[in-house]
Amino acid sequence: MYALVLICTATGGILAGSFIFQLAGIISQGGYWIEVRSSLPFAIVITLMIGLTTTTYETLRFKLQAADLELRTRQVEQERAYKLLAEAQLSSLESRIHPHFLFNTLNSIAALIPSDPVRAEDTVGKLASLLRFSLNAHHSGLVPLRPGTENRARLS
Numbered sequence: 642m643y644a645l646v647l648i649c650t651a652t653g654g655i656l657a658g659s660f661i662f663q664l665a666g667i668i669s670q671g672g673y674w675i676e677v678r679s680s681l682p683f684a685i686v687i688t689l690m691i692g693l694t695t696t697t698y699e700t701l702r703f704k705l706q707a708a709d710l711e712l713r714t715r716q717v718e719q720e721r722a723y724k725l726l727a728e729a730q731l732s733s734l735e736s737r738i739h740p741h742f743l744f745n746t747l748n749s750i751a752a753l754i755p756s757d758p759v760r761a762e763d764t765v766g767k768l769a770s771l772l773r774f775s776l777n778a779h780h781s782g783l784v785p786l787r788p789g790t791e792n793r794a795r796l797s
Contacts, residue, residue: 643696644689651688655681743772 659676662668668676746768753761 644693647688647692648685650692651684652681654688655684743768 655677659668659673659680662676663670663673746764750761750764750768753764
């Protein structure tokens with residue numbers, strides 16, 4: 642179908658061009674059809690070559706753009722999946738570290754009770770504050786960088 646349109650375009654162009662050349666006096670009155678018949682095969686071949694080449698190029702360019710877009714979409718999805726995997730691994734690691742940290746701290750406090758009960762009591766208070774902060778930080782998702790700013794972080 643596209644080739645037929647190109648052939649019709651080439652024929653129309655030769656007819657119009659020969660007519661303009663006749664009006665300009667470049668082609669004589671009787672030479673119009675001779676010029677059309679001699680130029681038409683070349684015009685059709687050139688029009689088909691250029692038209693089909695351009696169509697093929699544009700089709701391939703469009704397919705390449707679509708493939709590039711699909712590849713980028715897949716890369717974004719893969720990066721998102723890797724990010725979710727890293728977050729899940731971090732969460733799993735955190736859930737294993739917290740009980741271990743708590744166990745070690747309680748053992749240290751138990752060891753302090755006979756020798757330094759005041760220090761043991763102070764350590765229990767610090768542990769309670771740390772656990773309270775840890776619970777609040779998990780809910781808000783924000784961790785203050787300066788001590789004493791946890792209330793301001795929650796208000797923000």
